[in-house]
Amino acid sequence: GDSVTQMEGPVTLSEEAFLTINCTYTATGYPSLFWYVQYPGEGLQLLLKATKADDKGSNKGFEATYRKETTSFHLEKGSVQVSDSAVYFCALSTNTGNQFYFGTGTSLTVIP
């Protein structure tokens, strides 16, 4: 069935370091892909999305490219800040739009 696998955490980085959080998916057809962010004590917020192959989603310095050939949607940021400390979830939505699958989340801590 459809599923999302993302990099296990926790991840600890120094401020201004480069971030990559890996995400791969299994799905039939052409899903839409998402990254959500959850700050401490809050609900999930959409960070970025891509709805077809080779699309690049970007927001707040974060980027992810929908790679159909490798079934991946890795999240990257060139220079992280302390304020980026949060849990990041990769997710997909199926063709029918009625099912949404989340990865288990990756906790990121950025230290000054």
Next chain:
Amino acid sequence: NAGVTQTPKFQVLKTGQSMTLQCAQDMNHEYMSWYRQDPGMGLRLIHYSVGAGITDQGEVPNGYNVSRSTTEDFPLRLLSAAPSQTSVYFCASRQTGTGPYNEQFFGPGTRLTVL
């Protein structure tokens, strides 16, 4: 727009008690869902609805009931609370169908403790 709202924010129950978690959205979304979030488990789908009068089970439906009498509201009922239902519960909504509009919008969550 208020988006997705949930009440209460915090709740403590004793084993065997019942309660209803409220969820409402004002975006006219057809699709609504309930998730629970537990450490190391990510988000797990409890129940979802694709429109008023239509509900279906997700991955972990046991111990929970839902109904959808209006487009706006999607309450989650715990009939007889158990300690295993201690969790953070999130309600979400979105438009149905595919394409760039099917992102989910989440409520702020309800933190439930069952003693």
